Amino acid sequence: MSRYQVDKALREMVLDPSARERFLADPMGYLAGYELTDAERQALVGRDYGALYAMGAHPFLLWGWTTRVHPGDKERLRDVYAAAVRPHGYPDFST
């Protein structure tokens, strides 16, 4: 578990459009700069919102990141996201 590193990566991509572009162009290359577990890396690369939420990623950063990198229909994003995180309830996201 390196919740802080996940939050750090999410925040960087929320604050900095160029970081976001680097991630979208080469996700694994971008994430090489963070100390992540394989599961965390896979969840970020796969934009697996449910898995990241369950791991305790900061919900505010996760939602902010999701709205910026979601590849599908943004109109439906809220429903897609809610369905992904709902099974996990309210995991602890303190670092």
Next chain:
Amino acid sequence: MREQLAAARPDVLLVVANDHLNQWFMDNMPAFLIGKGRVAQGPFPHETEEFGLPGYRAAGAPDVARALLVGGYEQGVDFAFSEEYLLDHAFILPLHFLRPAADLPIVPLFANVMAPPIPPARRFYEVGAALRAAVEALPGKVRVAVVASGHLSVEIGGPRVMRSAPDLEFDEQLVALVGRGAVDELLALATPERMLRAGNFTAACLIFLLLVGLARGASASRADHVLLDTSSTPFFSWNLHEGAAV
């Protein structure tokens, strides 16, 4: 409220709000931080780009900030401090409405309500009370008005993501209790468990506990709330002897 603030003829604004992990992060997270820089400006570039929130730039008030910091130490509150920062939308949005001229020097007080562990409700009340004493101990006849922003029940990035006012019952209770300055009942209501049930980022309501501390439990002259898309937005104001808290 803008007119009420102007009528209080403040020399300095003490602006209390929560940074949204824009300025402060878990690499160095202050629970309560006083900004003693010479400039108070914001918001962050991504907030201007994405929300269209215009810039705001005012002077800082380093001498008042330093006195409040030292006053806090005297009162048992070890504020962190910073000389350089940007203020995010939680500070800038109310300032645009309340003081569009940006002609008053600003001391920002950043409160951590987003990066757990966050201080308990009692601490917010105590910090408010300490600030009141520190304001009253300021040398000279400096008039300080307090501007604060926070919110009621809200959920961001959880299962109820962005559903408007996830817990109106909590909102109504809290607004009524803040309005009456009912400290003990507020402390009983604003527990971590109850706030989480109301919505995963409801803890920003603790900023209103800080205001109750500043008002020393006095009743507010205004306490109501308006239902918006993402939450119910409260409005409180107090007219205190030393100035105005809005």
